[in-house]
Amino acid sequence: MGESEPVLVLGIDPGTAVTGYGIVRKEARNPLALVECGVIRTKPRDALPQRLAEIYEGVTELIRRHKPNVLSIEDIFYARNVRTTVVLGHARGVILLAAAHAGMEIHEYPPSEIKKAVAGTGAATKLQVQFMVARLLRLKSAPQPTDAADGVAAALAFALAPDLPTIESIRRRDYIIPTG
């Protein structure tokens, strides 16, 4: 893939109830452009396996429709409630699976790195991030709902990386995997 080829980045802010996403196009000599953003909602009354299937299908449908090159996803947020964090891990698992099934390159960023990339500081407030998402993409207002803006911010974290390598040279991040 030559340097002039556009790179489509699918950014995702995972959640069991609401998964926010944004697709950003990066092209040489053009400003970053928002292609689409939105949320995948699941019903709280449905069982977890059903909700995981809906998240997987929602992400797979986005990938089928836009054929993004890269998944940029928020790393796990360690909530005080461990059970909440673990259920969130289930949702992240099926999102990573959808990207793996599509052969996409996958990048993960901790919440603070996404904030820093978009708003200059890892301590940026939600409002500051929303303001900068709108400004960077020349939107009249920040994407709604805020989960969609968080998905766009995740895409921007990759798209704004200073030296965007060509697709072939992107290395997957090594994971720390428990042995058990």
Add this chain to the structure above:
Amino acid sequence: MGESEPVLVLGIDPGTAVTGYGIVRKEARNPLALVECGVIRTKPRDALPQRLAEIYEGVTELIRRHKPNVLSIEDIFYARNVRTTVVLGHARGVILLAAAHAGMEIHEYPPSEIKKAVAGTGAATKLQVQFMVARLLRLKSAPQPTDAADGVAAALAFALAPDLPTIESIRRRDYIIPTG
């Protein structure tokens, strides 16, 4: 499905590195029978999305080959290391997805309930569980490796339930889902 139809139970002990499984057949007027057991291993050097894809494909292949009616899976074990538990949640997520894609009924049991069902007490040791798995299925020795035995024990937790309902009346367990 009539009462005389056999029920095939796929039991799974999830893990990122090693996922143990066992398939047990329950039939009216016949003792419980072990159909197959084993492990799905992933390479520690591979990235998590690749390992999740291998776990998903491994479980999907088992389902395609045996067409089990029920997935009986160990509920999350809250390890002291939160990161370990969260990564395990990713693996459980793709296993639940594989079962949901196959339209299977899904039952979850905490580790202590599996021990109690198989060995009579939630405080049973690993050796006691292995001994009882072998005895209940009339095997000469416990399945190896121990992760496979843990998968079989998960299948037995459902198969040994006192009043096995017909497939149609099995209710899915309600999950507690965070709102975030």
